[in-house]
Amino acid sequence: MESELRYERLAGELASLIEQGVLVHGDRLPSVRRLADERRLSVSTVVQAMRRLELRGLVEARPQSGYFVCRPPLPHREPAARSTPEAASSVDISQRLVRLMQAGLQPGVVPLAAALPANSLLPIAALQRLYAGVARRYPRLLEGGSHVDIDSPQLVRQLVRRSLAWGGPLAADEIVITNSCTEALDLCLRTVTRPGDTVAVESPAYYLMLQLLETLGLKALEIPTDPRTGMSVEALELATRQGGVAAVLLVSNGSNPLGCLMPDDRKRALAALTASRGIPLIEDDVYGDLHAGEQRPWPIKAFDRDGNVMLCASFSKSLSPSLRIGFVAAGQRARAVALRKMVGSGGTSPVTQAVLAEYLASTAYERHLRKLRRAYRDQVAAMQAAVARYFPAETRIAQPQAGYVLWVELPEGIDCTACLTQALAAQVAYVPGELFSASGMYRNCLRLNCGNPHTPAIEDAVRRLGAIFSAVG
Numbered sequence: 001m002e003s004e005l006r007y008e009r010l011a012g013e014l015a016s017l018i019e020q021g022v023l024v025h026g027d028r029l030p031s032v033r034r035l036a037d038e039r040r041l042s043v044s045t046v047v048q049a050m051r052r053l054e055l056r057g058l059v060e061a062r063p064q065s066g067y068f069v070c071r072p073p074l075p076h077r078e079p080a081a082r083s084t085p086e087a088a089s090s091v092d093i094s095q096r097l098v099r100l101m102q103a104g105l106q107p108g109v110v111p112l113a114a115a116l117p118a119n120s121l122l123p124i125a126a127l128q129r130l131y132a133g134v135a136r137r138y139p140r141l142l143e144g145g146s147h148v149d150i151d152s153p154q155l156v157r158q159l160v161r162r163s164l165a166w167g168g169p170l171a172a173d174e175i176v177i178t179n180s181c182t183e184a185l186d187l188c189l190r191t192v193t194r195p196g197d198t199v200a201v202e203s204p205a206y207y208l209m210l211q212l213l214e215t216l217g218l219k220a221l222e223i224p225t226d227p228r229t230g231m232s233v234e235a236l237e238l239a240t241r242q243g244g245v246a247a248v249l250l251v252s253n254g255s256n257p258l259g260c261l262m263p264d265d266r267k268r269a270l271a272a273l274t275a276s277r278g279i280p281l282i283e284d285d286v287y288g289d290l291h292a293g294e295q296r297p298w299p300i301k302a303f304d305r306d307g308n309v310m311l312c313a314s315f316s317k318s319l320s321p322s323l324r325i326g327f328v329a330a331g332q333r334a335r336a337v338a339l340r341k342m343v344g345s346g347g348t349s350p351v352t353q354a355v356l357a358e359y360l361a362s363t364a365y366e367r368h369l370r371k372l373r374r375a376y377r378d379q380v381a382a383m384q385a386a387v388a389r390y391f392p393a394e395t396r397i398a399q400p401q402a403g404y405v406l407w408v409e410l411p412e413g414i415d416c417t418a419c420l421t422q423a424l425a426a427q428v429a430y431v432p433g434e435l436f437s438a439s440g441m442y443r444n445c446l447r448l449n450c451g452n453p454h455t456p457a458i459e460d461a462v463r464r465l466g467a468i469f470s471a472v473g
């Protein structure tokens with residue numbers, strides 16, 4: 001683990017020298033042996049760092065001569081916002097999605113479909129220690145508990161404390177602890193909609209949000225979304241002039257799949273627009289802590305003056321998806337959400353709540369996040385470089401501002417749904433673009449998971465995908 005950190009650190013330092021232009025195309029890097037001596041690292045650690053830089057397309061090895069800085073990759077083109085149908089659509093993606101996710105989990109299939117982090121990036125040992133310690137110190141947490149006071153005050157306090165860094169504070173009495181972000185979103189939707197209602201979503205939208213609409217009998221109104229700046233506030237303004245939209249549902253920081261991040265003025269405008277029209281805004285901030293830039297972006301909730309924004313998040317992407325713990329800060333609808341939560345699931349594991357509260361109270365979470373953000377940034381960059389190397393020339397590649405999924409747009413006419421069978425036969429899974437749309441848009445797009453370190457096996461999987469797309473393109 002420690003040596004993994006060392007080679008990542010060295011690769012990160014050299015990458016930033018190349019990115020800043022201190023080392024330029026054609027420069028020879030110090031030899032492996034010299035770097036190992038000077039940095040007091042083992043030769044294999046330096047070689048691993050060089051391998052990382054090679055995979056990112058930043059350096060190349062020349063036989064007998066060492067490592068040289070590559071020509072900077074041509075800046076790739078990014079996808080553009082698309083216009084969307086004016087009418088809302090009912091959703092029908094769940095069955096196809098479940099089949100795909102099962103196929104993607106078969107042994108030997110390179111996991112570029114589900115947006116899951118690699119186990120090696122998760123702080124499993126720290127969590128093990130905390131679970132054991134909490135269960136020993138607070139045995140009552142394992143006994144029958146209350147069905148009324150279901151949220152841990154310690155955890156709520158930690159969430160309020162954390163929110164100070166992103167435009168908070170949240171109010172303690174608006175927070176409801178949930179089993180995951182998905183449960184938080186589900187509770188919010190159930191609270192503010194009735195079957196048959198229409199919900200405005202990003203386009204493309206995270207498929208699980210579409211699945212929630214599907215299971216609740218809701219329709220999706222797809223709003224054009226800029227791959228850099230997020231949902232168009234102007235388009236939403238037009239779409240909600242006549243009423244008929246029961247809620248807005250979006251990811252403001254690092255949306256899935258585009259990775260876009262709304263600038264603050266848009267967040268402010270969206271908060272004001274939805275409040276003035278009395279439309280509840282359900283915001284998913286699961287990637288907020290995983291920002292690619294320096295600053296932790298604020299959620300729309302930070303601009304909410306009316307208690308209209310329901311902020312949902314979890315620790316699935318930043319700590320472990322298996323914790324199944326998240327929360328919603330539900331503003332003026334907090335009591336209704338809390339009641340639904342109590343009746344629906346009777347609470348969230350008290351042991352896990354205590355573990356999370358202790359983890360957040362220490363400095364471990366921030367240290368872990370710093371490392372994780374660096375790893376995700378490298379992994380996304382490596383995936384972008386690989387896609388640029390192997391996919392057809394006119395491919396457009398998103399530039400995610402948070403999180404670790406990558407949206408790729410292939411030339412018109414390449415059908416990523418049809419190509420998936422071949423990709424699975426070649427032992428690679430991805431999510432085809434049409435599953436991010438209720439109306440079947442984005443057939444020439446796909447989403448790649450960059451949650452795993454970019455190993456030669458992943459590089460080769462991207463090469464195989466590129467060959468499949470190039471053959472049909």
Ligand SMILES: Cc1ncc(COP(=O)(O)O)c(C=O)c1O
Nearest residue numbers: 115180181182206256286314316
């Ligand atoms: C935007 C977004 N929200 C929520 C989730 C799921 O979070 P959880 O596992 O906490 O339900 C994901 C997972 O991919 C996601 O991308």
